[in-house]
Amino acid sequence: MTEAPTPRAGHAFFGHPRGLLTLFGLEMWERFSFLGMQAILVLYFSDQVASGGLGMAQNTAASVTAAYGTLVYLVSVAGGWLADRILGSYRAVLWGGALIALGHYAMAVPAAAMTWVGLGLIIAGTGLLKPNVSTMVGKLYATDDERRDAGFALYYMGINIGAFLGPLITGWLGQKQGWHLGFSAAAVGMTLGLVQYVLGRRRLAGRRDGAEFALLPSTMRRAVWLTVCGTLLVAALTTTLALTGLLTLPRTVDALTVLSVIAPVVYFAVMFKSPQVSAAERGRLRPYIVLFAASVVFNFILFQSYSTMTLLAADHARTAVLGWDFPSTWYNSVLGVAEVLLAPVVAAVWVKLGRRQPHASRKIAYGVLLGGLSFLVMVPATTGRTGDWTMAAWWLVGSYVLLGLGDILLETTGMSATTKLAPAAFASQTMALWFLSLALANGIQAQAVKLFGVLPNDLYFGLNGAFAVVVGLAVIAAGPWLRRTMHPVR
Numbered sequence: 001m002t003e004a005p006t007p008r009a010g011h012a013f014f015g016h017p018r019g020l021l022t023l024f025g026l027e028m029w030e031r032f033s034f035l036g037m038q039a040i041l042v043l044y045f046s047d048q049v050a051s052g053g054l055g056m057a058q059n060t061a062a063s064v065t066a067a068y069g070t071l072v073y074l075v076s077v078a079g080g081w082l083a084d085r086i087l088g089s090y091r092a093v094l095w096g097g098a099l100i101a102l103g104h105y106a107m108a109v110p111a112a113a114m115t116w117v118g119l120g121l122i123i124a125g126t127g128l129l130k131p132n133v134s135t136m137v138g139k140l141y142a143t144d145d146e147r148r149d150a151g152f153a154l155y156y157m158g159i160n161i162g163a164f165l166g167p168l169i170t171g172w173l174g175q176k177q178g179w180h181l182g183f184s185a186a187a188v189g190m191t192l193g194l195v196q197y198v199l200g201r202r203r204l205a206g207r208r209d210g211a212e213f214a215l216l217p218s219t220m221r222r223a224v225w226l227t228v229c230g231t232l233l234v235a236a237l238t239t240t241l242a243l244t245g246l247l248t249l250p251r252t253v254d255a256l257t258v259l260s261v262i263a264p265v266v267y268f269a270v271m272f273k274s275p276q277v278s279a280a281e282r283g284r285l286r287p288y289i290v291l292f293a294a295s296v297v298f299n300f301i302l303f304q305s306y307s308t309m310t311l312l313a314a315d316h317a318r319t320a321v322l323g324w325d326f327p328s329t330w331y332n333s334v335l336g337v338a339e340v341l342l343a344p345v346v347a348a349v350w351v352k353l354g355r356r357q358p359h360a361s362r363k364i365a366y367g368v369l370l371g372g373l374s375f376l377v378m379v380p381a382t383t384g385r386t387g388d389w390t391m392a393a394w395w396l397v398g399s400y401v402l403l404g405l406g407d408i409l410l411e412t413t414g415m416s417a418t419t420k421l422a423p424a425a426f427a428s429q430t431m432a433l434w435f436l437s438l439a440l441a442n443g444i445q446a447q448a449v450k451l452f453g454v455l456p457n458d459l460y461f462g463l464n465g466a467f468a469v470v471v472g473l474a475v476i477a478a479g480p481w482l483r484r485t486m487h488p489v490r
Contacts, residue, residue, distance in 0.1 A: 016151050017140045022200030027133055028158035028165075029193025030097070033104055033186040034126065035336075036166025038306045039329040040174035040182045041065055043314055044115075052179050054112060059452045060249075062307035066446035067253040068119055069303055070260050073439035075127030077263070077432040082128065082227075086220060089132045089139070090204060096128030097194040104187030110180045118183070131431045136204060153347070156412075157340065164336030171329030253446050260443025264292070264436040276425035287485040288421040290478060291361065291414060292437050294368050297471045298410050299441035300448070301371040301464065302403060305335060307445070308452045308460070309399070312378070316385070318393050331396045338404030346408050360417050361482040365475035367410025372468030374402035375461045382457035421486065 045061035047053025056064065083092035103121030106114045137155050166189070174182025241247035271277055271285060313328040320326075350357045358366070381395035415434060422430045452460055475482075 016154065017203065019140045019200070019203035020137065020151055020154060022197060022203050023133055023137050023140075024155055024158035025200075026093070026097070026193045026197045027155065028162040029189045029196075030100065030126075030129060030133075031159050031162030032166040032169075033100065033190040033193070034122075034166070035163050035306070035332070036170030036189065037104065037107070037122075037183060037186040038065070039167035039171050039310065039332045040179060041068070042307050042310050043175070043329070044179040044182075046311065047179070052110065054115070057453070058311050059450050059454065062304075062311060062449035062452055063253050063446045064249060065307045066303065066442045066449060067256045068123070069442035070256045070439050070446060071123045072126050072130075073435045073442065074256075074259065074263060075123055076131045076435040077127075077439075079127035079129070080131040080431050080435075083132045083135070086223065087128075089136050090201070092128045092132045093136065094194075094197065096125045096130075096132070097190060097197060099125030100129065101125075101187055101190040101194055104183055104190055107183040108180050108187055131435065134431070140204075153343070156343070160336045160340045160343070162336075164333045164340065167329045167332035167336075171327045171332065175327040175329060257443040257446050260436075260439045264433075264440055267433065267436060271423055271426055274423070274425060277423040281423040283485060284421045285423070287361070287482045288417070290475060290482060291364055291417055291421075292433070294364050294471060294475050295410065295414050295434075295437040296441045296444070297468050298368045298371040298406060299438055300445050301375055301468050302407060303442055303445055304375075304449065304464075305332065305400065305403060308449055309378075309396070311452070312382075312457065313396055316382075316389055316391050317396055318390050331393075331400065334397050334400040335404050335407075338401045339408055342401075342405050343408050346405075359479065359483050359486075360413050361475060361479055361486065363409050363413040364417070365472045365479075367406040367408075367413070367472075368468055368475060369472035370402045370406030370409065372465045372470075372472060374399045374406065375465030375468065377402065377465075378461040379458045379465070382461065385457070417486075 042061045042065045043053075045054050045056045045064055046058045047055070049055040054061075079092060079096065083089050087095070099121050103118040103123075103125060106118030106121060109118075134152075134155070137152060141151060166186070169189075170182040170185045173185050238247060268285070268289065272282060277285075310329065310332065313331045317328050317331060319328050319330075377395060377399045381391045385391075414437075418434050419430050422433060426433075448464070455463075
């Protein structure tokens with residue numbers, strides 16, 4: 001009797017296991033829904049109540065949008081732990097996808113209260129799904145499988161396709177037909193991703209496995225009980241404080257910013273003081289703090305593509321071609337297109353250069369520099385402009401192309417450096433480290449964007465961009481020290 005093929009066997013999807021197609025589709029639809037919704041979220045917040053929006057000031061809308069992103073990435077840290085210790089990756093992703101879909105359906109209901117219910121569900125769902133899908137991709141390949149890196153490249157292609165399609169469809173529906181129809185499109189997208197995930201479950205490695213580092217049964221029962229009770233207690237306390245007027249939206253945003261600062265400080269302190277961390281590993285943590293800070297600065301710029309840049313485009317970008325008007329949110333799709341087209345070029349350049357390619361720290365520095373330049377491009381586009389004015393499309397397109405190239409350089413290198421520099425005792429939590437940098441970037445953004453519309457646009461983008469450029473140059477200047485202390489990481 002022959003043994004049934006494992007999910008790792010076969011070359012059905014461009015020479016890769018069939019399970020990769022399932023995860024490719026899931027992540028494509030998840031990004032379609034997440035980024036599609038985010039492309040219109042800040043506009044929905046800032047639109048007049050009479051037009052179906054929530055009537056926030058633009059800078060408040062941008063701040064709340066950033067706070068939402070902060071929570072998404074903070075909860076993702078807990079989502080990784082839940083998968084490792086209690087649920088297992090397959091169930092965590094399944095439940096996360098279901099919560100995301102329910103959240104988008106809730107937001108499709110034209111009631112302000114349902115917006116907050118929906119965002120809460122999406123935060124919880126994304127926290128379960130996002131940190132665990134990439135883990136499942138890795139399980140499709142043996143450690144020494146030469147297809148592994150190419151498989152992840154295909155997987156990230158799915159992410160970028162979703163990032164391209166989401167703003168096109170939800171943006172058109174949201175801006176042309178109504179915000180809640182846009183949210184409905186995001187809900188349908190996540191549902192399609194979830195359906196094909198369940199239908200393709202037999203192709204996935206480890207789907208029958210439980211948590212990889214499962215707690216003992218008695219400990220697990222206590223952990224589940226504490227998790228459920230803690231969640232209900234926080235929800236009840238938050239609702240009570242909100243109803244009594246003690247917990248306002250601005251205070252919530254400020255509290256999340258403080259939490260986004262405290263979390264990584266505590267995390268790094270634990271690693272530095274842990275007896276399980278060797279002196280050599282502690283030495284490699286010091287340069288990682290520099291790279292962590294560089295990631296925060298770059299993503300502070302990147303995440304504004306869905307807040308301040310979206311607002312600027314809605315008010316001042318040219319949105320007509322040959323007499324046909326298109327939604328301003330379509331500019332958000334440029335980022336996805338840029339990354340789809342440029343990623344293979346960057347990969348080919350690194351292959352061509354071989355061992356002559358720049359050190360990891362310099363690649364990250366280049367990414368931060370490009371992020372800063374993407375904002376500096378907006379300075380001449382907005383200088384001296386007052387009243388009702390319009391800028392050419394190429395300003396935004398150029399800015400997004402620079403940002404997309406910076407994202408390719410920084411994110412791929414940063415993730416790789418994280419896995420190599422993290423102490424062995426914390427190896428299973430490397431994604432948590434990365435998500436904390438994204439949470440902190442959003443937490444800082446939640447405060448900085450309050451100046452949008454208060455400062456002149458050219459000054460706002462100039463200060464933000466110049467700060468990122470200075471940080472990028474500082475990382476380059478620290479290159480000799482980083483190369484020495486990061487050894488043997490290249």
